Structure formats: structure tokens, C-alpha cells
Amino acid sequence: xxxxxxxxxxxxxxxxxxxxxxxxxxxxxxxxxxxxxxxxxxxxxxxxxxxxxxxxxxxxxxxxxxxxxxxxxxxxxxxxxxxxxxxxxxxxxxxxxxxxxxxxxxxxxxxxxxxxxxxxxxxxxxxxxxxxxxxxxxxxxxxxxxxxxxxxxxxxxxxxxxxxxxxxxxxxxxxxxxxxxxxxxxxxxxxxxxxxxxxxxxxxxxxxxxxxxxxxxxxxxxxxxxx
Amino acid sequence: xxxxxxxxxxxxxxxxxxxxxxxxxxxxxxxxxxxxxxxxxxxxxxxxxxxxxxxxxxxxxxxxxxxxxxxxxxxxxxxxxxxxxxxxxxxxxx
Numbered sequence: 397x398x399x400x401x402x403x404x405x406x407x408x409x410x411x412x413x414x415x416x417x418x419x420x421x422x423x424x425x426x427x428x429x430x431x432x433x434x435x436x437x438x439x440x441x442x443x444x445x446x447x448x449x450x451x452x453x454x455x456x457x458x459x460x461x462x463x464x465x466x467x468x469x470x471x472x473x474x475x476x477x478x479x480x481x482x483x484x485x486x487x488x489x490x491x492x493x494x495x496x497x498x499x500x501x502x503x504x505x506x507x508x509x510x511x512x513x514x515x516x517x518x519x520x521x522x523x524x525x526x527x528x529x530x531x532x533x534x535x536x537x538x539x540x541x542x543x544x545x546x547x548x549x550x551x552x553x554x555x556x557x558x559x560x561x562x563x564x565x566x567x568x569x570x571x572x573x574x575x576x577x578x579x580x581x582x583x584x585x586x587x588x589x590x591x592x593x594x595x596x597x598x599x600x601x602x603x604x605x606x607x608x609x610x611x612x613x614x615x616x617x618x619x620x621x622x623x
Numbered sequence: 624x625x626x627x628x629x630x631x632x633x634x635x636x637x638x639x640x641x642x643x644x645x646x647x648x649x650x651x652x653x654x655x656x657x658x659x660x661x662x663x664x665x666x667x668x669x670x671x672x673x674x675x676x677x678x679x680x681x682x683x684x685x686x687x688x689x690x691x692x693x694x695x696x697x698x699x700x701x702x703x704x705x706x707x708x709x710x711x712x713x714x715x716x717x
Contacts, residue, residue, distance in 0.1 A: 428675050432680055433680065437680055437681070487700040487704060488697060
């Protein structure tokens with residue numbers, strides 16, 4: 397019997413060490429980049445090739461000034477994708493289901509882009525609060541709306557990642573419980589539900605990768621406005 | 624991080640490797656080793672370097688190191704969360 401559907405998202409502790417620590421170490425230790433050969437290993441070249449393709453898309457909105465941020469964005473994207481995909485393995489813990497961690501990533505990155513913009517060109521940054529070509533009567537309302545939209549960005553960024561992963565994990569949990577429950581009643585129904593679970597798992601792998609990409613590309617867009 | 628084998632200090636004198644130590648002599652073996660925080664850190668670093676040199680930094684690597692790391696991670700996660708998930712198990716006495 398399930399104690400609670402959401403109990404799967406608690407980080408278990410062993411010897412006063414939380415599992416979230418082990419989960420956060422995994423992306424760091426999984427990708428070994430430095431070795432004796434300058435050319436790298438097969439796996440590091442594969443990771444490099446994939447990241448090069450993805451980062452060329454992520455960095456597209458930015459001009460030359462923004463290219464200095466590529467290391468941050470590529471490591472952010474790789475970390476999020478790895479954490480999300482590894483969380484789909486059995487018995488593992490997904491740190492990105494915790495709103496605290498996602499807000500901890502989203503708020504500093506968003507705030508960094510806003511402060512960068514206000515520090516370097518405050519007039520242009522303030523001008524972004526009023527869309528071009530707006531009627532004069534609507535300007536006060538639009539400024540308030542734009543300010544609120546900017547303030548909501550970190551919340552949306554963190555919550556999007558949390559909600560997508562939490563919903564996926566919950567759905568997988570529910571459908572797997574249904575498969576086990578239906579096995580005594582009807583093997584055929586259980587088999588159909590199992591097929592559904594297989595497709596859902598494939599969807600979850602895609603969602604895990606896409607959410608990491610979306611997080612990085614949104615931060616890039618916020619930076620582009622402030623460069 | 625990017626430590627090479629020459630930067631990681633070896634234990635002071637050659638001792639029995641862990642595989643060859645008898646269970647009864649394990650506490651004495653642990654006492655002979657350097658169990659300070661830096662000693663433990665460098666022990667993990669030596670193990671990591673040995674693993675990487677054997678499986679990762681090879682000309683024609685495969686999926687073996689990643690499969691091993693992920694399997695070990697799943698097993699460790701199971702051990703870590705056993706107290707939490709034993710209530711969900713289908714057994715007579717919880």
C-alpha cells in the first residue's frame with residue numbers, strides 16, 4: 397500500500413547523509429573529461445559532438461558579447477539533462493523534482509541577467525519595460541504588466557522544470573501500480589497498461605532531455621534582452 | 624578534479640590489498656591506513672584514477688564504465704532508501 401503518492405520525492409537519509417548528495421555527484425563523475433590523451437576518449441568526443449550541436453542552437457540568439465557565457469550554459473544544460481535522465485533509473489532520486497533546487501538555479505541566473513542589463517545600460521534595460529509601438533494611453537499599464545512578467549520569470553523557470561518532472565514520475569508510479577494491481581484481475585488489461593507504461597517511459601526520457609534544453613535556452617533569451 | 628597519478632600520494636609502505644585482507648583482520652588493516660580526511664579523499668582519488676585508466680581512458684572504450692557506474696548508483700540508492708520504500712513492498716508483515 398502506498399503511504400502517499402508524494403513520498404517518492406522525499407530525499408532519504410543514511411548515516412546523516414542525504415541521497416540528494418549522491419544524486420548531485422553523479423553528473424560530475426559520469427563525464428570524465430581529462431585524461432592522458434589530448435584527443436580525449438570515444439565517450440568524451442561523443443558528448444562533445446552532441447553538446448556542440450545543441451549549444452549552437454542555444455547560443456543562436458546571442459551576439460558575440462554573450463559567447464563568454466557558453467561554458468556556464470553548456471554545463472547547466474548537461475547537468476540538468478543528466479540529472480533528469482538518471483532520475484528515471486530504478487530507485488534513484490531526482491534532485492530536479494525539488495522546487496528548492498530549481499529555484500536555486502533559476503533565480504540567480506535570471507537575476508544575473510537582469511543586474512547585468514541594468515548595470516551596463518540601465519536606460520535600454522528600462523526601455524524594455526515598454527514595448528515598441530504601444531499606444532500612449534496604454535503605456536502605464538504595459539509597464540506594470542511587463543515588470544510583473546519579468547518578476548515572474550524565475551518562478552516560471554523553476555516551476556516548469558519541477559512540475560514536468562514531478563508529473564512524469566507520479567504518472568509512472570501510478571501506472572506501474574495499476575499494472576501490478578490489474579495482473580490478478582486481467583492479464584490482458586495489465587499487458588495493455590504495461591505497453592502504455594513503456595510509451596510513457598519513452599516520453600519521459602524525451603521530456604527529461606527537452607526540459608534541460610528549455611531551461612538553458614530560456615536563460616539565453618533572458619540574457620539576450622539584457623546584453 | 625584534474626589530478627594526475629603522480630600528484631596523488633601512495634600509502635607510505637606496501638600493505639595487503641583490501642581483497643586479500645581477512646575479515647577478522649579488517650579493523651587492524653583500517654587502523655594501519657591513513658584515515659584522516661585527506662587520506663580518505665586520496666584513497667577515493669586512487670580508486671577513481673584506477674577505474675578511469677582501466678575503462679575510460681582507453682582507445683576503444685565502450686558502455687562498460689557507464690553501465691557499472693549506473694548499476695552501482697541504482698544499488699546504492701536502493702540501500703539508501705530501503706527504510707523509506709519497505710513500507711510499499713508487497714509483504715505480509717510491514
